[in-house]
Amino acid sequence: xxxxxxxxxxxxxGQSAHLAVVDxxxxxxxxxxxxxxxxxxxxxxxxxxxxxxxxSKISETDAIDQMQTLTMLxxxxxxxxxVRGYGLExxxxxxxxxxxxx
Amino acid sequence: MKFVDxxxxxxxxxKAGEEIRRLADPARHYRIMEVCGGHTHAIYRxxxxxxxxENVELIHGPGCPVCVLPMGRIDDGLxxxxxxxxxxxxxxxxxxxxxxxxxxxxxxxxxMDVRIVYSPADSLKLARNNPEKHVMFFAIGFETTAPxxxxxxxxxxxxxxxxxxxxxxxxxxxxxxxxxxxxxxxRLDGFVGPGHVSTVIGCRPYDWIAQDEGKxxxxxxxxxxxxxxSIVMLLRQMRNGEAKVENxxxxxxxxxxxxxxxxxMGEVFELRPYFEWRGLGFISQSALKIRASYAQWDSEQRxxxxxxxxxxxxAAQCGEVxxxxxxxxxxxxxxxxxxxEQPVGALMVSxxxxxAAYYNYEHRKPIEIANAMGR
Numbered sequence: 064x065x066x067x068x069x070x071x072x073x074x075x076x077g078q079s080a081h082l083a084v085v086d087x088x089x090x091x092x093x094x095x096x097x098x099x100x101x102x103x104x105x106x107x108x109x110x111x112x113x114x115x116x117x118x119s120k121i122s123e124t125d126a127i128d129q130m131q132t133l134t135m136l137x138x139x140x141x142x143x144x145x146v147r148g149y150g151l152e153x154x155x156x157x158x159x160x161x162x163x164x165x
Numbered sequence: 166m167k168f169v170d171x172x173x174x175x176x177x178x179x180k181a182g183e184e185i186r187r188l189a190d191p192a193r194h195y196r197i198m199e200v201c202g203g204h205t206h207a208i209y210r211x212x213x214x215x216x217x218x219e220n221v222e223l224i225h226g227p228g229c230p231v232c233v234l235p236m237g238r239i240d241d242g243l244x245x246x247x248x249x250x251x252x253x254x255x256x257x258x259x260x261x262x263x264x265x266x267x268x269x270x271x272x273x274x275x276x277m278d279v280r281i282v283y284s285p286a287d288s289l290k291l292a293r294n295n296p297e298k299h300v301m302f303f304a305i306g307f308e309t310t311a312p313x314x315x316x317x318x319x320x321x322x323x324x325x326x327x328x329x330x331x332x333x334x335x336x337x338x339x340x341x342x343x344x345x346x347x348x349x350x351x352r353l354d355g356f357v358g359p360g361h362v363s364t365v366i367g368c369r370p371y372d373w374i375a376q377d378e379g380k381x382x383x384x385x386x387x388x389x390x391x392x393x394x395s396i397v398m399l400l401r402q403m404r405n406g407e408a409k410v411e412n413x414x415x416x417x418x419x420x421x422x423x424x425x426x427x428x429x430m431g432e433v434f435e436l437r438p439y440f441e442w443r444g445l446g447f448i449s450q451s452a453l454k455i456r457a458s459y460a461q462w463d464s465e466q467r468x469x470x471x472x473x474x475x476x477x478x479x480a481a482q483c484g485e486v487x488x489x490x491x492x493x494x495x496x497x498x499x500x501x502x503x504x505x506e507q508p509v510g511a512l513m514v515s516x517x518x519x520x521a522a523y524y525n526y527e528h529r530k531p532i533e534i535a536n537a538m539g540r
Contacts, residue, residue: 067361067387067417095286097316098426111364111417114256114306115284116313118423119364125416131173132388136210138516145257148283151290 066133067111067118068142069126070094074106085112087142088130092149115149174390181393182216188400195221196352197399198345198489200338201359202229202517203387209522211389221396224489225519227341228359230305231258232487232511232518233442234334237473239264242303242332243272245468252278252295254288255303262514265475269303285310285317285331292321292329301464302331308365311335311453312426315433318455321462332464333455335434338362339370340451341442346378350490355399357392358384360414365430367422368410375408386414433459443477443511444487483510486519493523500524 068087076082081097083104095116096104102120104110109126110117121129133139189195199205205225208214214223227233243264246253253269260270260281273279278298282288288302304314314331321329338359345351358371363384371382381402385395395413402408412418433456440452455463464470477483481498485491493499493512503509505521512518516525 095284095313095316098312098423098429100425113361114310114313115286116316118309118312118361118426119417121417128173128388132207135389136207136387141516145283148281149287151282151287151294 066138066142066145067113067129068133068146069121069129070110070112070117070146071126072096072104072106072108072110083117085110085117087112087146090143090146092146092152094149112146114145173388177390178216178393181390181397184397185216185221185393185400186218188397188404189218189221190404191218191220193220195354195400195403196224197221197355197357197396198224198226198353199357199385199392200226200228200342201357201362202226202232202515202519203360204357204385204392205229205519206517206522207387207389207392209519209526211392212526213389213392216393217396221400223357224353225486226356226489227345227442227445227487228307228338228362229512229515229517229519230307230310230334230336231262231515232483233336233341233444234262234305234511235441235443236264236475236477237441238334239269240266240473240475241470242301242464243269243277244471244473245332245464246272246277246279246301248299248468250298252280252291252298252300253303254280254282254291254300256283256305257281258515259303259305261508262511263508265473285314286320289317289321289324289326289329292326296328299328299330302329303334304331305334307336307338307359307362308426308430309361311434312365312423312429315429318433318459318462319429322459327461330462330464330467331455333434333453335453336440336442337436337451337453338366340448341445342374344442344445344448344451345488346374346380348488351488353380354403355381356383357395357399358382358410360384360386360391360418363412363414363418363422365423365426368412368418368420369422371410375410379408381408382410384410384412384414384418386417432456441474444484478509481510483512486510486512493520494527496520 070085070087085094292300383395434453460466512520
């Protein structure tokens with residue numbers, strides 16, 4: 064729950080202004096950007112995600128560092144489980160987030 | 166195992182360790198509290214205590230949300246969910262936290278509809294997908310997660326969603342720090358401030374700790390080097406006779422915090438007059454309550470809640486460990502009756518709980534680091 068997961072914004076969601084598709088190590092899910100409205104991120108930007116909401120904009124270097132920190136903490140699996148679970152997606156059927164792209 | 170290779174900048178780590186030893190006055194004993202459970206986890210995982218001289222002691226703080234939640238609140242939440250057509254939704258961290266008659270996971274095994282969600286927004290989706298049922302999101306967390314719950318409630322209200330409510334257990338970190346500083350059996354010299362909570366609240370709320378209590382605070386990142394640098398910054402202040410708030414985690418934490426997140430919290434929540442914390446007792450104005458304007462989406466205002474108070478299992482000494490009075494292994498149940506597989510106390514459940522962190526990592530001494538540093 065207290066994991067901060069780095070992800071890169073792929074595209075804005077066509078239907079909801081506050082949602083964007085974010086890529087976390089190849090898994091793509093919709094993430095809420097409403098808490099960053101004062102400095103709204105755009106596709107290509109990196110963000111730190113907590114419980115499905117982007118909380119801060121970060122640099123690419125910091126994003127890579129953060130992923131390595133999660134790996135060192137042994138939390139990568141938990142982080143990916145969290146990301147795959149966003150949107151009540153079926154974890155078993157969708158390992159790479161491809162379904163969302165189609 | 167080449168533990169030292171896992172660090173990105175081993176030479177910087179060694180340098181920070183040297184600087185800590187240079188700054189620490191051998192005639193003094195320093196007690197530094199890391200407030201956040203994420204820091205506790207990192208400190209044990211990376212064996213950072215082994216890089217510190219004996220007179221620089223790290224005390225583990227109350228910043229683990231599942232650990233400070235009193236059992237009565239879990240019982241209350243689960244008792245509501247016993248109603249027919251009820252879905253109990255919570256983060257995965259909550260699922261193994263024991264209530265008096267079992268954890269949410271055990272209730273699920275007995276037939277209750279218990280679901281893991283990874284975002285509060287998904288509990289809203291669950292409500293939309295199950296219009297014939299009531300979905301209760303059992304919300305926990307500090308200021309890191311409270312804004313997400315707040316926005317979820319704003320959306321539930323905007324949508325007029327009727328079959329959704331939040332059982333709110335959100336707590337705020339500042340009153341807990343105050344309670345710890347007021348505790349007579351606690352002597353602390355400084356604080357490693359929480360990283361992600363500060364992303365939301367910023368650095369100003371810690372001002373009083375420096376100004377009124379004369380204790381330095383350094384808001385810190387989670388990498389080994391971040392934590393060691395924060396300790397260097399604390400010791401440097403102490404050596405210079407200063408007490409101020411500094412931000413080591415500037416790459417993520419803005420000094421003013423996240424205004425949109427604070428606005429969302431202000432819209433939905435108000436302070437409770439008091440709230441019970443496991444191990445710390447009742448702390449005034451330390452938790453968030455859903456405002457009357459959102460009463461329809463507040464499980465506590467909408468349903469009748471028993472308001473159970475449960476004392477912790479007598480043999481378990483979670484309270485003393487939480488306050489930093491006892492080390493995890495000094496608890497009578499540690500590693501015997503209470504393990505991460507079969508937790509008795511909440512500190513053993515979460516990876517951010519000091520007991521679980523101690524259990525998982527303390528025996529894994531990073532000898533290579535010590536060797537690399539010529540100790």
